[in-house]
Amino acid sequence: MRRIELMRRFVAVLHDEAVIGGIGNTNFDLFAAGHRPQNFYMLGSMGLAFPIALGVALAQPRRRVVGIEGDGSLLMNLGCLATIATVAPANLTLIVMDNASYQITGGQPTASAAATDLVAVARSAGIGRSDWARDPDDFVRLVENALRAEGPSLIGARIDDAPAAGQPARDPAQIRDRFMQALGTRKDFGL
């Protein structure tokens, strides 16, 4: 599946959900699919998209929160799946964009290329609602179900390694400030 197509279809079904985009092409295409102020774009801290999303989900239990992570990033921090399964927040959805490749560092294969089924890992970690999307329509169906579910869900999508269609500005202070304003946790002082 094409990552940018999935991102566009994902963004199209959103309302006021908070979305945490993991480093590299994952958040590049999240941005390229149509920036929204409820998006948080990471610039480092590889592997922390899901933990950040968990924190937002705990702080705002009435808001749906989505973390989107690449396969290489998730492999760096598989333990977070066990934490999320244990905490079991009702409002958290996880998406893994899996192209079996450390694309941004030159396309080296990840463990996902040969051996590791990340959806099966998530299920074994205790996130029972973990599924591979069969095609883009199935991906959208899984996202819509996850956003209605009472408990954490994980959706795996096997995607291409096309270059991202855009990139957010690398301005962490502005990214964080706009994100918090969109979440209602910070005022715009109008300076």
Add this chain to the structure above:
Amino acid sequence: MPSGSAESWSDLVLETLKANDVRLAVYVPDKILIPVIDGVRADPFFTAVCATREEEGVGICAGAWMGGMRSILLMQTSGFGNTPNSLASLTVAYQIPVVLLISERGALGEFNAGQVWSSRVVAPVCAALGIPHHTIERLEDVEFILDRSIKQAVATQSPAALVLSPLLTGGKVFAA
């Protein structure tokens, strides 16, 4: 508090967290921190989350802050060594006030050589990243240092690190 009654350091920590509306406590287990960990787990005021690694905890606390919830991140000095990239590229770069409460191993009677050298990274890493860090050694300083550090972190949008010395906690002693 009536004069003469001796409050423990951990009771002072828990009271100061509550007084500052710190509702999320993320921890990687540690023996010295048991009374704090047990305290946050037993008190419905707190949401207690056990993280698998310390930088995972940095991510959870950072997300909670952006969602409007204050947090404390509990770990021991060896675990601090797992955090520098997340502190630098998330909490410092994005100006997110994650407060670390770190029990000190590696000094004043340490019996495990592995703990000795790993504990020595805390102060240099904090200095390199410009993260305010203090060591709490005396019971009478617990509330002041923790309270002021939380308030400064929030006001200045900066992470902070507090080390709990064996002079305060008694540390962990060789049982043999």
